[in-house]
Amino acid sequence: MVSADNIAGIGMSAPDHAAQPQDPAPRQVPGDLPGRAQQDDLLALLMRLGDDHLILGHRLSEWCGHAPMLEEDLALPNMALDLLGTARMCYGYAAEIEGSGKTEDDYAFLRDGTAFRHILMVEQPNGDFAYTILRQFFFAAFMHPFWQEMTGLADPRLAAHAQKAVKELAYHIRHSGEWVIRLGDGTPESARRIGDALDALSPYVGELFETDSISIALTTAGVLPDMEVVQRQFDATVAQTFRAATLPDYAPEFAHSGGRRGRHTEYLGHLLAELQFMQRAYPGQSW
C-alpha cells in the first residue's frame, strides 16, 4: 500500500518524499484535483507499459519449443521473462495506487481485450523468425533509451526499475540487432525474409512514439521521458544496425494507431483466450 504522501509525491521533481522548503513545486494532497488527475495519468501509463510488456512477452514465449534452433529456444523465452518482470512491476505498482485489493493477476488475466492499452505491434502474430526478431529489435531500440531517460525522472519506483531494465534491454538490442544484421546480410532467403518483415512491421513502429494528453501531461510533470529524445536515439540505433544489415534506410510513411485507446486487431482476442484461459476457467487457481 502506498502512503498518501507517496501518491502526492508522484510526478514532483524531487524523488525525495521529504518536503523541501526550496522546492518550487506545490505540494499536493490527495483530493486535490491536480494530484488525482496525475494519479490517473500514472495509472494509465502503468497499464500501457505493463500491457506492452505482457503481450510481447507472451508472443515471445510462444516460440518456446518451436524456435529454429535450441539456442534461440532459450534466448527468446529469456527475453520474454525480462519483459514479464517489467509487466509485473507495472501491475503491482498500479494495484498499490488503486488500493482496491487487486493483484497483478487481475490485470493480466481478468481484463477483456478493450481494456488493454498496448501498441498494436506487440499483439501481431509471430510470423517467421525474421519478423519476430525485427519486432524485438524495434521494441528494444525504443525501450532502452526510454528506460535510460527514466532513470533520472521523478517517479522513484519507475526510476529504480529503469536501472534494472536498462541492462536487460541492452542485451535485447544486442541479440536481436546481431540477428537483424546476419539476416539482412546473410543468404538470399534470409535477406528476403527480413525485407518482408520490415515491410510488414513498418506501419506499426510509429505508435511507439505516439503522444496524447496523458503522455504529454506526464512528460511535463517529469514522470515520462520526452518522446522526441527517445526517438532520436531509436533512429540512431536503427540506422546503425540497418546499415550493417544492408537494409534500406528506415523511414515509414504511415503509422497505425488505436492500441493506447483499447482499439485492437483481431489477433488480441485469440492471444487472450490462451493467456487467460486457466484463470477464467478455474478462478483463483495458483501453482
Add this chain to the structure above:
Amino acid sequence: MSDANSELTPLWEVFIRPRTGLAHSHVGSVHAADEVMALQAARDVYTRRGEGVSIWVVPSASITASDPAQRDENFEPAASKIYRHPSFYDIPDDVGHM
C-alpha cells in the same frame, strides 16, 4: 539439425568461469554462425542461473582431441604409479585446503 544448417551454424565449445579466481571450465557446446552469436548463445543457454562471470567460446573444429582407441596406451600406464599422488604426507592443519 540438417547438414545445411550445421554448415551455416557450426559447433562451438563453451567454457565458463564460475567466479573470479577460478579457471574456465568446459560446460557444453552451442551452434552459431560466428563467434559473436556463439557468445550470445552460450550466455543464453549456459548462464541462466547465474553460473558465471566470463565466457569463452572456441570453434569445436579447432580442438585436437586424443583418440579414444588409444585410451589404454595413453592412460593405463599412470594407473599403476600411485606414488605420483602426494597422498602419503600428513598435511598440517595450519596449511588448510590444498
